[in-house]
Amino acid sequence: xxxxxxxxxxxxxxxxxxxxxxxxxxxxxxxxxxxxxxxxxxxxxxxxxxxxxxxxxxxxxxxxxxxxxxxxxxxxxxxxxxxxxxxxxxxxxxxxxxxxxxxxxxxxxxxxxxxxxxxxxxxxxxxxxxxxxxxxxxxxxxxxxxxxxxxxxxxxxxxxxxxxxxxxxxxxxxxxxxx
Amino acid sequence: xxxxxxxxxxxxxxxxxxxxxxxxxxxxxxxxxxxxxxxxxxxxxxxxxxxxxxxxxxxxxxxxxxxxxxxxxxxxxxxxxxxxxxxxxxxxxxxxxxxxxxxxxxxxxxxxxxxxxxxxxxxxxxxxxxxxxxxxxxxxxxxxxxxxxxxxxxxxxxxxxxxxxxxxxxxxxxxxxxxxxxxxxxxxxxxxxxxxxxxxxxxxxxxxxxxxxxxxxxxxxxxxxxxxxxxxxxxxxxxxxxxxxxxxxxxxxxxxxxxxxxxxxxxxxxxxxxxxxxxxxxxxxxxxxxxxxxxxxxxxxxxxxxxxxxxxxxxxxxxxxxxxxxxxxxxxxxxxxxxxxxxxxxxxxxxxxxxxxxxxxxxxxxxxxxxxxxxxxxxxxxxxxxxxxxxxxxxxxxxxxxxxxxxxxxxxxxxxxxxxxxxxxxxxxxxxxxxxxxxxxxxxxxxxxxxxxxxxxxxxxxxxxxxxxxxxxxxxxxxxxxxxxxxxxxxxxxxxxxxxxxxxxxxxxxxxxxxxxxxxxxxxxxxxxxxxxxxxxxxxxxxxxxxxxxxxxxxxxxxxxxxxxxxxxxxxxxxxxxxxxx
Numbered sequence: 001x002x003x004x005x006x007x008x009x010x011x012x013x014x015x016x017x018x019x020x021x022x023x024x025x026x027x028x029x030x031x032x033x034x035x036x037x038x039x040x041x042x043x044x045x046x047x048x049x050x051x052x053x054x055x056x057x058x059x060x061x062x063x064x065x066x067x068x069x070x071x072x073x074x075x076x077x078x079x080x081x082x083x084x085x086x087x088x089x090x091x092x093x094x095x096x097x098x099x100x101x102x103x104x105x106x107x108x109x110x111x112x113x114x115x116x117x118x119x120x121x122x123x124x125x126x127x128x129x130x131x132x133x134x135x136x137x138x139x140x141x142x143x144x145x146x147x148x149x150x151x152x153x154x155x156x157x158x159x160x161x162x163x164x165x166x167x168x169x170x171x172x173x174x175x176x177x178x179x
Numbered sequence: 180x181x182x183x184x185x186x187x188x189x190x191x192x193x194x195x196x197x198x199x200x201x202x203x204x205x206x207x208x209x210x211x212x213x214x215x216x217x218x219x220x221x222x223x224x225x226x227x228x229x230x231x232x233x234x235x236x237x238x239x240x241x242x243x244x245x246x247x248x249x250x251x252x253x254x255x256x257x258x259x260x261x262x263x264x265x266x267x268x269x270x271x272x273x274x275x276x277x278x279x280x281x282x283x284x285x286x287x288x289x290x291x292x293x294x295x296x297x298x299x300x301x302x303x304x305x306x307x308x309x310x311x312x313x314x315x316x317x318x319x320x321x322x323x324x325x326x327x328x329x330x331x332x333x334x335x336x337x338x339x340x341x342x343x344x345x346x347x348x349x350x351x352x353x354x355x356x357x358x359x360x361x362x363x364x365x366x367x368x369x370x371x372x373x374x375x376x377x378x379x380x381x382x383x384x385x386x387x388x389x390x391x392x393x394x395x396x397x398x399x400x401x402x403x404x405x406x407x408x409x410x411x412x413x414x415x416x417x418x419x420x421x422x423x424x425x426x427x428x429x430x431x432x433x434x435x436x437x438x439x440x441x442x443x444x445x446x447x448x449x450x451x452x453x454x455x456x457x458x459x460x461x462x463x464x465x466x467x468x469x470x471x472x473x474x475x476x477x478x479x480x481x482x483x484x485x486x487x488x489x490x491x492x493x494x495x496x497x498x499x500x501x502x503x504x505x506x507x508x509x510x511x512x513x514x515x516x517x518x519x520x521x522x523x524x525x526x527x528x529x530x531x532x533x534x535x536x537x538x539x540x541x542x543x544x545x546x547x548x549x550x551x552x553x554x555x556x557x558x559x560x561x562x563x564x565x566x567x568x569x570x571x572x573x574x575x576x577x578x579x580x581x582x583x584x585x586x587x588x589x590x591x592x593x594x595x596x597x598x599x600x601x602x603x604x605x606x607x608x609x610x611x612x613x614x615x616x617x618x619x620x621x622x623x624x625x626x627x628x629x630x631x632x633x634x635x636x637x638x639x640x641x642x643x644x645x646x647x648x649x650x651x652x653x654x655x656x657x658x659x660x661x662x663x664x665x666x667x668x669x670x671x672x673x674x675x676x677x678x679x680x681x682x683x684x685x686x687x688x689x690x691x692x693x694x695x696x697x698x699x700x701x702x703x704x705x706x707x708x709x710x711x712x713x714x715x716x717x718x719x720x721x722x723x724x725x726x727x728x729x730x731x732x733x734x735x736x737x738x739x740x741x742x743x744x745x746x747x748x749x750x751x752x753x754x755x756x757x758x759x760x761x
Contacts, residue, residue: 004186005198005543012195013547014554021561025568032572039579046584049591059599066606073609118647118657120759121612134623141619153617158626158641171619176612179759 074178076150081175082108082126084148089128092140099166101136105129114154116174123174125154130169131161137169150176183541198543198551205372208548212280217378218500218528220282222274224251225497227382227465228357229288229409232256234465235494240274246501248493249273256360264367267375280374283364285357286496287531288382288408288463291428292352294333295322302347307524310335313350321350330355334529336384339516340422345451349426351381353531361532379532383413385499386463387423388527391513392488392502396481397421401456403444404481407472409464412436414444416451421515424451436473444475463495500528608760614753617645617661621699626665628693629680629741635673637731639666647755648746656754659747661701668720668735677739681715686743701753708751716740 076084089103107127116123130137137158145151154172161168183201186194202208212220221242227235236253239246251273254266271278296313297320303309312320317333326333332355337348361377368375383406390397390404399419406413410431416424427447429440441458448456458478472480484491489498503522512518521527543551579585615621622643630636641663648658669677679685687704690711694702704711717739724733747753 001546002186002540002542002544004540005194005547008191008195009198009543009547009550012192013199013551014557017554017558017561021558021565024561024565028565028568028572032568032575035572035576035579039582039585042587043582043584045591046587049587049589052591052593052596056596056599059596059603063599063602063606066603070606070609073613115616115645115647115659115755118649118755119612119757121756122759134627138620138623141623145618145620149613149615153619153622153643153645155642155644156619156622157643158623158638160639179761 073149076148077178081124081148081150081177082106085126085128085144085151085173085175088144088147089140092143096132096136101132101140102130103128104131104168112174114172114174115152116176122177122179124177126151126173126175128169128171128173130171131166132169133166137167141171148175152176185537185541187540198547201542202548202551202555205369206374207542208552210279210374211545212374212376213548214545215280215374215376217282217284217376217530220280220374220376222278222280223282223284224270225284225286225494226253227286227288227494227496228256229382229465231289233285235497237493237497238270238273239493239497240278246498248490248497250492256357260363260367263363264371267364267367267371271373280376281368283361283375283377284497284500285361285377285379285532286382286385286494287353287357287379288496289410290354291381291383291408291411291413293426293428294326294350294352295346296320296335296348296350297322299346299348300344302341306335306337306348317350332358332531334381334531336426336526337520338423338425339520340416340418340420340424342424342452346425351384351426351531353379353381355532358532362534362538365534365538377532377534378528378530380496380500380528381531382408382463382496383428384527384529385496386461387413387415387426388518388521389483389489389495389499389502391511391518392486393481393483394512395486396479397459397512398457401448401453402459403448403453403456404459404461405440405444405473405475405478407436407460407462407464412440412473414440414447416448416453416456417517418453421512421517423517424453438473440473441475465494503528605760608756608758611752611756612760615699615701616659616753616755617643617701618697618699619643621693621697621702622663624697625663625689625693625702628689628696629665630673631676632673635670635676637668637735639668641665649757650749654749655758656749656756658749658751658754661745661747663741663743665741667739668732669717669737669739670735671737673735674717674737674739677715677717677741681713681741683711683713686711686713701747706751708748708754710746712744712746714742714744716742 086106093101093103105128109125109127111125112119112123113125116125130140132140145153152174154174155170156172157170159168183197186197189197207213217223222240223238225237225239226233233253233256236251237248238251239248241247251270254263258266267281271281294317299322309320313333313335317326317328318324321333332353333350335348336351338346341347357379361379364375364377386406401417401419403414403416406415412429412431414427414429418424425447427443429437429443431437444458448454458475459481460472460475460478461481461483462472483489483495488502489495503525513522626638626641630638643661643663645659645661648660650658680689690702690704694700703709717737720732720736720738722728722730722732723736725736728734
C-alpha cells in the first residue's frame with residue numbers, strides 16, 4: 001500500500017461511506033421504529049376503544065331490553081306492599097260470594113323473617129287468613145303472585161273448615177323492599 | 180486528469196480527493212494492468228538499444244508459448260513527447276483487437292559493466308535481501324563507495340557455480356541515461372488513460388538466460404561463452420554442470436573486440452580453476468559483421484537461429500524472457516542451479532530503470548484503488564438501500580397517518596361501560612331476588628295432582644313451608660328448603676297410588692307434570708343442585724267401619740302422612756341472594 005494514501009483512502013473512502021450509510025440506516029431504523037411503536041400504541045388504544053364501544057353497544061342493548069322489566073319492578077315498590085295486597089284482595093272479594101272467598105285476617109310485620117331472614121335485602125312479612133273454596137283461593141293466589149312478584153311465599157296451611165265445602169288458609173309472604 | 184501533486188504535500192482530505200479523482204477519471208481501479216509487471220502483460224513492445232539509437236523494434240502478443248511477433252518501426256530516443264505519443268498510438272493499432280495495456284521493454288545492449296561487491300567471497304544466506312540492498316543502497320554493499328546512484332543503476336547477479344573463495348556474484352551496472360525516456364513513455368500512458376508499463380533489461384543477461392534453448396549445441400564439460408555486441412562483449416564461464424562461475428565484460432574499441440580477448444579468457448579460466456574450457460561465441464550485435472568478431476583459437480560460433488525454439492527473424496533477447504519458464508522437470512542446462520535461479524528468482528530479467536519512488540508514490544497503490552472501488556460500490560449500495568428504506572418508510576408513514584387508529588387520540592373511558600354493567604348487574608340481582616321461588620297457587624296445584632281421585636281421600640291438613648338454609652357464612656346465596664306435609668284418610672286405592680308416588684322417581688314425575696301445567700321452574704328436578712325426598716307414613720284408621728259408616732272418617736281404612744322435602748342448594752338459580760341490592 002502507498003503509505004501516503006493509505007489512511008486517507010481507508011478513512012474517507014471506506015470507513016466514512018460505510019459509517020454514513022450505517023448512521024443513515026440506523027437513524028432511519030430508529031425513527032421508523034419509534035413511529036411504529038407510537039402507531040402500535042395508538043392502534044392498541046384504538047382497538048381498546050373499539051372493543052369498549054362494541055361492549056357498550058352490547059351493554060346498552062341489554063339495558064334497553066331489561067329496562068321495561070326494571071321499570072315494572074321498580075313500580076312495584078312505589079306503594080307499600082301491604083296496601084297493594086289489601087287493595088287487591090278487597091277487589092277480588094267483590095267478585096265472589098262471601099261463602100266462596102273471604103279474607104278473615106291480615107297482620108303485617110315490619111321485621112324480616114322466613115325467606116327474607118336470610119338476605120340483607122330489606123323485607124317484611126305479611127300474614128293472611130282466608131276462607132274459601134279451593135278454586136277461589138288458588139285463583140286469588142295466582143293473580144296476586146303474578147301481579148306482585150316481590151311476594152315470596154314463606155308458608156301456606158290449608159285445613160278443612162267446619163263447612164265441608166270451604167277451606168281455611170293461613171298464608172305468610174315475605175315481601176322484598178327497596179333500600 | 181489534472182497534474183498530480185505528491186501526496187506528501189497534501190492534507191489527508193486532499194489526498195483522498197486526488198485518489199478519488201484517479202479512481203473516477205482513470206481506469207486504475209478497474210484495470211489491474213496498471214500495477215502489473217511489464218513482462219507479464221499480454222501486449223508488448225520490445226526495443227533493442229545498441230549504440231545511440233534503438234536499432235530493432237518488435238511487438239508481440241499472445242500467450243507465452245504462442246507469441247506472435249511483428250517487426251515494427253523503431254522510435255527515436257530523441258523523439259519529443261508528441262512524437263512518442265503518436266508512435267505509441269500507432270503501435271496500439273498494430274495489435275489485433277483493442278489492447279488493454281502495453282508493455283514497453285527496452286533491451287539495453289549499448290553498455291554493460293560489472294561492479295564488485297564488498298566481501299564478495301562470503302556468500303550471504305539471503306541473496307534476495309542483498310539484492311534489495313544493491314538496488315536501493317548500493318554504496319553500502321559495493322566495493323567502490325564513490326558510485327553515483329543518480330547516474331547508475333545496480334542489480335545483483337549471482338554466480339551459483341562459484342566455488343569457495345571465489346566471487347559469489349557481482350553487481351551489474353547500467354547507466355540511467357534512458358530513464359527519462361521510459362518515464363516519458365509512462366507519462367504518455369497516464370495522459371492517454373492507458374496502462375503503459377516499462378521495463379529496462381540488460382540484453383546480455385537475457386541472452387544468457389536463453390542458453391538452455393541452445394543446450395544441444397553446448398557441451399557437458401566446462402565451457403565459456405562470449406556474448407558479442409557492437410560496443411562490448413560479455414564473457415561467461417560455466418562448470419561442467421552448466422552453472423555460471425563468473426561474468427566479465429570487455430569493452431570494444433574502434434574496430435571491434437580487443438585482440439587479446441583470447442588471452443584474457445585463458446587467464447580467467449585458469450584463475451577460476453576451469454582447465455581449458457571449450458570456447459563459444461554468440462554473436463548478438465545487430466550492427467557488426469562476422470569479421471568484427473574476435474579471433475579465438477578453437478572457438479565455436481553458436482547459431483541461435485538454428486534452434487527450433489527461436490523465431491529467427493526476431494532478436495534473441497526479445498525472446499529471452501519468454502524462455503524463462505519454470506519447468507517442473509527441467510533437463511540438461513535448464514536443470515542447473517543457475518538457470519533454475521534465473522527462472523525462479525528472475526535474476527536475468529531485473530528492471531534496471533524502474534519508476535522512481537516519488538513517481539510510484541504519486542498514485543495510490545492497487546490496494547487503495549480497490550478500497551476506493553469497493554467503498555464506492557458500498558456507498559452506492561448503501562445509498563440505494565437508504566433510498567429504498569426511506570421510500571418504504573415514507574409509504575408506510577403515509578399509510579399510518581391515514582389510518583383511523585393514528586388519529587384516535589381521545590381518552591378511552593371505561594366508566595360508561597361500568598355504569599351500564601352495574602345496571603345489568605342490578606337487573607340480574609333483582610331478577611334473582613324476584614325469581615319464582617315459591618308460589619301458593621303452584622303448591623295448591625301440586626296437591627291437586629297428588630290426589631287425582633278426590634273420592635278416594637279426605638285431606639285433613641296441608642302445610643307448605645319454605646325456609647332458607649345458610650351453609651357457609653361466606654356464601655353469597657342461601658339455599659332453600661321447601662317442605663310439603665299432607666295428612667288425611669285414604670282408601671286402599673288411594674293408598675296404592677300414594678305408595679307409587681312416594682318415591683323420588685314417582686314424586687319427580689308428579690313435579691314434572693305440575694311444572695308442565697304451571698310453567699314454574701322451581702319444580703324442576705333435573706338440576707344437580709336440587710334433591711327430592713318423599714316420606715309416606717300410614718296407619719290404621721280406628722274409626723273405620725268396613726260395612727260402611729255414615730261419616731266420611733268411617734269410610735276410609737287408613738290414616739296417612741305424606742312429607743315431601745325439596746332441598747335446593749346455594750348454587751341453584753333460585754337460591755336466595757344474601758347481598759342487598761344497592
